[in-house]
Amino acid sequence: MGFEIDDSLKTYNPDKESHRSGKKRLKTKRSYLYFVVLWLKERPFRAAAVCLGVLCVVLLTRIIIVADNHAAVEQPTPSCDLFGPQVQLGTRCNLSDLRREQTRNKNVTKERDQLRITCTNLIQEQGQLQTSYKNLTEERDKLKTSNMQLIQERDQLQTSTNNLTQERDHLLTINKCLTKEGFQLKTSNNNLTQERDLLGTSNKYLNKEMNQLQTINNNLTQERDFLQTSNKNLSEEMYQLQTINNNLTQERDLLQTSNKNLTEVMYQLQTINNNVTLERDQLKELQRLSDGGCLAGWQPHGGSCYFLSTEKKSWMASRQDCQDKGADLVVIHSKEEQNFINNFCCAVWIGLNDRVSESKWKWVDGSPMKLSLWNPGEPNNAGNEDCAELIPKSKTWNDIPCTWQRHWACKSCKIN
Numbered sequence: 001m002g003f004e005i006d007d008s009l010k011t012y013n014p015d016k017e018s019h020r021s022g023k024k025r026l027k028t029k030r031s032y033l034y035f036v037v038l039w040l041k042e043r044p045f046r047a048a049a050v051c052l053g054v055l056c057v058v059l060l061t062r063i064i065i066v067a068d069n070h071a072a073v074e075q076p077t078p079s080c081d082l083f084g085p086q087v088q089l090g091t092r093c094n095l096s097d098l099r100r101e102q103t104r105n106k107n108v109t110k111e112r113d114q115l116r117i118t119c120t121n122l123i124q125e126q127g128q129l130q131t132s133y134k135n136l137t138e139e140r141d142k143l144k145t146s147n148m149q150l151i152q153e154r155d156q157l158q159t160s161t162n163n164l165t166q167e168r169d170h171l172l173t174i175n176k177c178l179t180k181e182g183f184q185l186k187t188s189n190n191n192l193t194q195e196r197d198l199l200g201t202s203n204k205y206l207n208k209e210m211n212q213l214q215t216i217n218n219n220l221t222q223e224r225d226f227l228q229t230s231n232k233n234l235s236e237e238m239y240q241l242q243t244i245n246n247n248l249t250q251e252r253d254l255l256q257t258s259n260k261n262l263t264e265v266m267y268q269l270q271t272i273n274n275n276v277t278l279e280r281d282q283l284k285e286l287q288r289l290s291d292g293g294c295l296a297g298w299q300p301h302g303g304s305c306y307f308l309s310t311e312k313k314s315w316m317a318s319r320q321d322c323q324d325k326g327a328d329l330v331v332i333h334s335k336e337e338q339n340f341i342n343n344f345c346c347a348v349w350i351g352l353n354d355r356v357s358e359s360k361w362k363w364v365d366g367s368p369m370k371l372s373l374w375n376p377g378e379p380n381n382a383g384n385e386d387c388a389e390l391i392p393k394s395k396t397w398n399d400i401p402c403t404w405q406r407h408w409a410c411k412s413c414k415i416n
């Protein structure tokens with residue numbers, strides 16, 4: 001037989017801690033009765049022994065009372081002896097009292113028999129209760145053992161709970177750390193993703209550059225091979241040139257020797273040339289005399305010689321050419337001289353200009369302009385015109401920019 005104890009009663013324990021919680025339940029009447037019932041369930045053998053003791057005390061008390069009454073009834077009363085020789089009628093005892101005592105005696109006898117039966121039953125019940133007590137004691141011991149095991153398991157569970165709580169706290173701490181690391185890793189991941197994208201873009205450019213460099217490298221390799229081949233050829237040529245150079249050096253030495261000889265010959269020839277030049281000049285002078293006192297290509301007129309160029313130059317370049325010939329640009333002081341020049345084929349530079357001071361025309365020999373043969377409306381200085389040209393068709397002068405290209409006319413004195 002077992003006992004079903006609810007969860008609240010499972011905490012009941014004879015120990016002090018459980019006893020304190022049991023005392024708290026005794027504050028109410030219901031909890032008191034419940035506690036008594038629980039106490040009886042926990043200690044049924046002790047309760048049965050107490051009840052049995054109380055019944056035995058009550059039974060013994062009753063037996064003593066009945067025995068006293070029976071002894072009093074059975075003891076012969078000298079004054080009431082009906083069979084003694086000394087019986088006397090009219091004494092103080094009578095029959096009614098005797099009968100009453102007999103009836104009473106019968107009743108007490110019956111009660112005694114009943115009490116004996118009851119006592120026998122109680123003895124039997126005592127035996128049964130003792131047997132039950134033994135069984136309950138065994139069950140109690142088993143329950144105690146079970147309770148101890150449960151307490152040990154509870155302690156183990158509490159220890160396990162504490163360990164698990166510590167592990168949980170540790171795991172929570174680790175979880176927080178991992179969460180922080182997760183955020184950091186996310187941030188790091190984002191940064192790495194951006195860097196990866198940048199590196200990808202850079203990688204594309206680098207691939208392009210690498211391809212270009214590979215192309216350049218291939219070209220350079222080809223050029224290198226070509227240059228190596230060329231270098232070999234040049235080396236061979238260099239050796240050939242060194243050979244040639246050696247030959248040329250020998251030839252140079254020979255030529256230097258020959259040059260010395262030739263220099264001597266040259267000096268001799270220069271002497272001869274100078275003599276020939278003198279002879280040529282003498283011949284030219286004879287030619288001038290034959291052209292009316294003017295050099296070849298010059299036209300004599302009056303006491304002067306005139307030269308007409310075949311090419312065109314600026315006014316300054318034309319004057320320089322005249323000066324190189326020992327003459328200058330033509331200076332006109334008479335209409336007769338103007339008419340002579342009008343016979344030239346084309347417009348020519350003359351030695352008249354206002355380059356020093358605008359509108360103050362002067363001849364190249366420094367003489368002022370006495371004769372004015374300007375074309376009508378000229379000089380107009382249209383476009384900074386500082387040099388004069390002679391136009392044979394109109395037989396007049398015109399001012400034009402000095403940089404323009406024209407034929408020119410030189411004038412020099414005759415050679416006497």
Ligand SMILES: [Ca+2]
Binds near residue numbers: 354358359379384399
């Ligand atoms: Ca001018």
Ligand SMILES: [Ca+2]
Binds near residue numbers: 380381398399400
């Ligand atoms: Ca003009």
